[in-house]
Amino acid sequence: MNKENYNRREFFKLSFIGLFITPFLLQCKQKAKKLLINLTGTNHILGHRLWSKNFPEVSGIKEVKYLIIGGGISGLSAARQLISKGITDFALLEMSDEIGGNASSGRNNISSYPRGAHYLPLPDKENKELLNFLYESNIIINYKEGIPVYDEEQLSFAPHERLFINNSWQEGLIPKSTRSKDSELEFKRFLKEMDIFRNMKGADGKFFFAIPFSFISLDTTLQSLDKLTMKDWLIKNNFSAEELLWYVDYCCKDDYGLGIDSVSAWAGIHYFASRKNNANLYATDAVLTWPEGNARLAAHLKKRCINHIYKNHLAYKVGLEKDKVHVHAFNSKNNQSTLIKSEKVIVSSPQFINKYLIKDRHVFTKNFNYSPWIVATFTVNSALHDSEFPLSWDNVIYKGKGLGYIYNQNQNLNQINDKKVISYYLCLSGPDLNLERKKLFNKTENYWRNYILNDLKKAHPDIENFIENMEIYRIGHGMIAPVPGFIFGKEKKEASKTINDKIYFAHTDLTGYSLFEEAFQQGINAANQLLK
Numbered sequence: 001m002n003k004e005n006y007n008r009r010e011f012f013k014l015s016f017i018g019l020f021i022t023p024f025l026l027q028c029k030q031k032a033k034k035l036l037i038n039l040t041g042t043n044h045i046l047g048h049r050l051w052s053k054n055f056p057e058v059s060g061i062k063e064v065k066y067l068i069i070g071g072g073i074s075g076l077s078a079a080r081q082l083i084s085k086g087i088t089d090f091a092l093l094e095m096s097d098e099i100g101g102n103a104s105s106g107r108n109n110i111s112s113y114p115r116g117a118h119y120l121p122l123p124d125k126e127n128k129e130l131l132n133f134l135y136e137s138n139i140i141i142n143y144k145e146g147i148p149v150y151d152e153e154q155l156s157f158a159p160h161e162r163l164f165i166n167n168s169w170q171e172g173l174i175p176k177s178t179r180s181k182d183s184e185l186e187f188k189r190f191l192k193e194m195d196i197f198r199n200m201k202g203a204d205g206k207f208f209f210a211i212p213f214s215f216i217s218l219d220t221t222l223q224s225l226d227k228l229t230m231k232d233w234l235i236k237n238n239f240s241a242e243e244l245l246w247y248v249d250y251c252c253k254d255d256y257g258l259g260i261d262s263v264s265a266w267a268g269i270h271y272f273a274s275r276k277n278n279a280n281l282y283a284t285d286a287v288l289t290w291p292e293g294n295a296r297l298a299a300h301l302k303k304r305c306i307n308h309i310y311k312n313h314l315a316y317k318v319g320l321e322k323d324k325v326h327v328h329a330f331n332s333k334n335n336q337s338t339l340i341k342s343e344k345v346i347v348s349s350p351q352f353i354n355k356y357l358i359k360d361r362h363v364f365t366k367n368f369n370y371s372p373w374i375v376a377t378f379t380v381n382s383a384l385h386d387s388e389f390p391l392s393w394d395n396v397i398y399k400g401k402g403l404g405y406i407y408n409q410n411q412n413l414n415q416i417n418d419k420k421v422i423s424y425y426l427c428l429s430g431p432d433l434n435l436e437r438k439k440l441f442n443k444t445e446n447y448w449r450n451y452i453l454n455d456l457k458k459a460h461p462d463i464e465n466f467i468e469n470m471e472i473y474r475i476g477h478g479m480i481a482p483v484p485g486f487i488f489g490k491e492k493k494e495a496s497k498t499i500n501d502k503i504y505f506a507h508t509d510l511t512g513y514s515l516f517e518e519a520f521q522q523g524i525n526a527a528n529q530l531l532k
Contacts, residue, residue, distance in 0.1 A: 038470070038471045038472070039448070039472045040472070040473055040474070049330075050314075050353065051356065053317070055316055055328070055330045056330070056335060056336060056337050057337060058337045058338060058339045059337060061338070061339045061340075061341065062338055062341070063342070064340060064341075065342065065343050066082065066090035066091075066342060066343065066344050066345070066346070066530065067091055067092075067093070067340060067342040067345045067346070068091070068092040068093070068345070068348060069092075069093050069315045069327065069346070069347045069348060069357075070092075070093070070101070070348035070349035070353075070507070071092055071094025071096075071099040071101070071309060071311070072099075072101025072102065072103070072349075072519060073100065073101060073297070073298060073301065073508075073519035074101075074506040074507050074519040074520075074522045074523040074526070075094070075348035075506070075523060076100070076298060076301035076302060077301060077521075077523025077527075078346050078348060078523035078526050079092050079301075079304070079305035079308060079309075079523075079527075080301055080305060080523070081523060081527035081528065082305075082527050083304050085527070085531060087531070090308055091308055091309075091310055091340070092308050092309045092310065093313040093314075093315050093327075093329055094310070094311045094313065096311065098311070099298060099311065100116075100294070100295050100299075100302075101519075102116035102117050102475065102478060102479075102514065103116055103117045103293065103294035103295050103298045104116055104295055104298075105292035105293055106377065108379060108421065108469070108471075110379055110409075110420070111291050111408050111409050111421040112290075112291040112292035113291060113292065113293070113408045113421050113423050114292060114293025114294065114375065114423055115295075115375050115377075115473045115475075116293065116294070116373075116375060116475065117293055117294040117514075117516060118289060118293030118294060118423070119156070119289040119293065120288040120289070120294060120297065120516050120517075121275055121287050121288075122148075122150070122277070122280050122282070122286065122288065123279065123517065124210075124211070124275060124276045124277070124278050124279055125146075125147075125276075125278050125279035126210070126215060127211070127517065127521075129521065130517060131279070133300070134148070134150075134288075137297075139154050139288060148279060148281075149281060153411060154288055154290065155286045155289075156411070157393065157410050157411050158285075159171075159391075160286075160392060160394065161285070161393065161394040161396070162394075162395055163396050163398055164396070164400075164458065165177060165178065166178060169459075173247065173250070173394075173396055174187065174243075174247055175243040175247065175398060178243060179241075182241065183242070183244065186241040187241070187243075187244055189239075190244060190248075194269065194273050195273075197269050197273035198272070198273040198275075200222075201217060202217030202218065202219025203217075203219045204217050204219060205217075206218070207274075207276075208221075208222050209269065209273040209274045210274055211275060211513075211515065211517045211518070212511065212515075212517050212518050212521035212522075213511035213512065213513065213521075220488075222266070223266070223487075225265040225266040225269060226265070226484060226485060226487045226488050226489075227264075227485060228484055229260065229262065229263065229264065229484055230248065230252060230260040230268030230269075231245075231260040231261050233265035233268065233269075234260065245260065246399060248260055248268065249261075250403065251268075251271050251272070252267070252271060253403060253429055255271050255514075255515070256271075256371070256482055256513070256514075257370075257371025257373060257427040258371060258429050258482070258483070259429055261431075262429065262431065262481070263481070263482055263483065264483060264484040264485070264486065265484075266487050267487060267512060270513070289410070289411070291409060313330070313331055314329065315327050315328070315349070315357060316328055316329070316357065317357060318345065318347065318357045318358050318503065319358070319359065320500060320503075323343075324341045324342065324343065325344065325502050325503060326340070327342065343502075344501075344502050344503070344504065344530050345503050345504070346504045346505075346506055346523075346526045346530060347503060347504070347505050347506070347507075348507055348523065348526070349507065350368075350370070350507050350509050351368040351507070351509050351510075352365065352368060354495075354505075358499075358503070361495075364490070364491040364495055365495055367486070367491045368480065368486075368491070368492075368509055369433050369480070369481040369483055369486075370437075370476075370477035370479060370480055370481060370509070371428065371429055371433060371436075371478050371479045371481050372428045372433065372437045372440045372474070372475060372476050372477065372478055373425070373427050373428070373474075373479065374424075374425075374428070374440070374473065374474055375424070375425055375475070376426070376452050376473070377408075377423045378422050378424070378469070378470050379419055379420070379421055379467070380419065380420050380421075380422060381418065381419060381466045381468060391407040391410070391420070392407065392410075393407055394406055394407075395407065395422075397456075397458050397459050400455050400458060400459075401426065401451070401455040402424055402425055402426040402427075402455050403426065404424070405422045405423060405424040405456070406423045407420065408421045408423055424455075424456065426451075426452065433481060437476050437477075441474065441476065445472065449472070452472070480508060480512060480513070480514050482513065487512045495509075504526045504529050506522040506523050506525065506526035507519070507522060508522060
């Protein structure tokens with residue numbers, strides 16, 4: 001969304017940026033030989049124990065009125081909602097030693113950094129629950145004529161975004177230097193089409209495209225868009241410019257982990273048309289972000305329910321027994337299993353987990369697809385020197401393998417420093433996501449090191465010589481993949497249904513979009529249903 005209100009990730013205003021390499025190559029090459037690499041990721045080994053049910057016998061029984069399974073954003077949001085309703089007799093189980101799910105983070109001796117989601121676009125005025133949360137978290141500090149006033153230190157600082165193309169950096173992410181007149185016309189026509197979709201409403205007066213998903217119109221007029229790919233839609237509407245196809249493909253991968261060949265047209269259009277930018281006093285390129293990414297938001301959610309959280313607890317069996325929900329949970333710290341009896345349970349874990357928790361769940365959850373991801377974080381010395389020409393918050397390489405890198409210290413008031421921390425994002429979005437997932441975990445540390453560095457060398461040929469350390473964080477099931485037929489398909493509807501008014505479900509994969517806003521609203525919706 002720019003001054004023409006098209007999209008939150010385009011037409012950012014910044015100066016042309018140069019790349020400067022220091023002359024001390026010999027010294028830096030010596031440092032490169034000592035490059036420290038940490039290959040890490042989500043605890044997939046513990047999760048895989050769900051397959052075999054290889055857990056010790058139950059050694060104790062506990063009772064709690066309500067139980068939440070999963071400490072991602074959905075589970076934390078559900079906990080917050082229960083507390084806001086005066087409910088304190090509940091517990092939240094999280095399998096890892098860190099809450100937040102895909103909003104996790106790390107820290108080195110220079111800066112915090114994200115290991116997943118790293119920003120939140122400014123919410124629309126209709127999303128009152130989220131606005132209230134941001135206000136209680138002191139992210140919104142006031143309102144001016146009904147429009148939120150944000151703490152400016154929690155907004156991304158300029159320069160915001162740049163694209164490396166034709167051996168130089170340009171402002172914004174829409175390619176400019178290579179565009180022909182025909183290409184220029186296609187971009188204008190495409191953005192105009194997206195603007196039309198953005199403002200379209202169904203017979204019930206609701207927007208066809210909105211965030212969160214539960215806000216959209218129930219009018220089925222446009223649901224046929226979910227039956228074809230975004231690429232098919234582009235071809236059908238005579239869009240063929242190389243730069244446009246790359247740009248739309250990049251945007252789809254950014255939010256869904258899938259490109260235009262695989263993502264549904266409804267989801268592809270949703271990326272451009274869902275945000276209305278109708279509650280914003282700032283430049284429309286501004287987003288909320290923090291050095292640790294959305295882990296900051298997870299920390300705010302955790303504050304109100306910290307005494308209810310049980311980390312390192314993996315729920316491995318959920319079932320109904322008379323008037324209770326019985327949950328078998330494994331404590332990986334003391335290697336003990338416990339039976340937890342509850343009146344009602346909110347399951348906020350993803351469906352690839354749920355199919356091992358609940359009997360017969362695999363019948364429809366087998367059609368849920370997830371894109372694997374890598375987030376690689378570097379400490380760099382001088383390769384991205386910016387004493388004169390600052391790094392952008394987001395830095396993208398045209399036709400790169402990855403989605404670019406984030407400068408995690410973008411908001412630091414002191415920008416004169418010798419070392420910087422950047423996080424590079426890569427989605428493995430091949431046609432067979434299971435094969436890509438195996439590749440993620442089977443390939444060696446050295447393979448991924450070279451893969452990532454070779455991609456970055458397109459813009460920074462000598463970057464390898466200036467890196468001090470690298471963390472390669474692997475996420476096996478990073479984002480739900482909205483393939484054609486999924487958004488409005490039977491499987492997603494079935495997976496969302498409450499079981500006997502006892503077991504409720506809350507996760508972003510039940511909407512089709514792995515976004516903070518969706519997770520936050522899913523938790524609220526599930527908690528409200530439970531309390532009816």
